[in-house]
Amino acid sequence: MSHIKTETLTQALSKMLGAEIISADFHSKQLHGGTVGDVSLVTGNAQNAKGVKIPYKIVLKTQKKWERHNDPHSWRREYDFYKSNIGALFSETFHWPECYHIEMNEEENETQIWMEYINGLSGADLTGDMYERAAEELGRFQGKLFAAQPAFLQELTNLSNVDYMKNFYFHYRSWKRVYDFIRSDDCEIPKHICKMLIDIDESAEEIINRIEKLPIVLCHRDFWVENIIHSDGKTILIDWDTAGWGYLGEDLASLIADEADMEHMVDYYNRCVPAYYKGFSESADTTHITDNCVYEMILLMFGYRLVEWYMDAADDEKMLHINTLRKIYEMRH
Incomplete structure (x- = not known):
């Protein structure tokens, strides 16, 4: 399970909720895991500067370095995509989950992407x-x-x-x-x-x-x-x-x-x-x-x-x- 830092969580939630979040409790549930990446649904209650508690759902995707055959840098591609302007090319009816926070740990060769939770059919x-x-x-x-x-x-x-x-x-x-x-x-x-x-x-x-x-x-x-x-x-x-x-x-x-x-x-x-x-x-x-x-x-x-x-x-x-x-x-x- 991915390690969650409280300050990173509150930073992501502040962007997601459009308000300054000063604290948040959380529970993490793995959605998917394996060679490619670890994906968790993080839920809990966030507290804004006025003391109001807001329930939330957010997805954390952690990707460690690994080498796919004939495509060695694919492990960090989603991170690179979210860092680029590709999101502006999508439409209202076809897009990817919105990203609220992204970071790269160069020492660990690991990316973290905090993104929108989508409730739908697949x-x-x-x-x-x-x-x-x-x-x-x-x-x-x-x-x-x-x-x-x-x-x-x-x-x-x-x-x-x-x-x-x-x-x-x-x-x-x-x-x-x-x-x-x-x-x-x-x-x-x-x-x-x-x-x-x-x-x-x-x-x-x-x-x-x-x-x-x-x-x-x-x-x-x-x-x-x-x-x-x-x-x-x-x-x-x-x-x-x-x-x-x-x-x-x-x-x-x-x-x-x-x-x-x-x-x-x-x-x-x-x-x-x-x-x-x-x-x-x-x-x-x-x-x-x-x-x-x-x-x-x-x-x-x-x-x-x-x-x-x-x-x-x-x-x-x-x-x-x-x-x-x-x-x-x-x-x-």
Whole structure:
């Protein structure tokens, strides 16, 4: 659990509540924790200079230094983003949680971000309409940035590389454990699913050439249901530590395939791709794009990953990953 300093808490609460806070009690409850970061909900009562007690909820995200493969500085990216002017680029209906206080401990290689608590729906509670809304809002946001090309965004140095998806795919493909498995006689995954993955391997160069003709946009790169919160008709997006330059539609791969709602997966694919392009085209011309490559991006990002998850899953969970691959097969066929 993150260490909370009272003076830092009162500083964050003063900004959040718009009044000088002189003291606050608190209780901390972990919302999420692991390699990437520790996220806690901090609640209690704050006291202002007039002695009035005000109940509050605020989120503290603590991130320690760690190195993601091919993206070693991602651990501090959200801190860098909140320090920049990116927040001004969001809209009333699509944004991130407001930040009330941020600090870096250089000695400990650790960041702390005190941010807004969002009460809304996410994960498995998202409906098809919310999926579609999130896709359209993301497209609108990316289209606006693509058209405006704000100078400060071009100058940011800590962004993941445009080749992140390609490098991710080739990293997985070079792993003999998964590569050889789908080609072996012992593989229990249905043969037509294995052929789908092998066909992607054999066509990878041509597919990547097609993808690289798409517009380059600012991608979130972790645009899955647990990072999307729907609240009062608005879409709020959290966890920006993998964000960077990527290709139009890249984020839809995560929205559709990362811990997918399998029952509606094909339907969401058919709904979200047009909604995304609708939002993007409000600011940028898409008439020249005849191949969105979203299906191929899903396979590049999640094909071998789903094979890995299948190989490591308990027997009662293996079918979950095979069925997800089946749904991806249905998208094309």
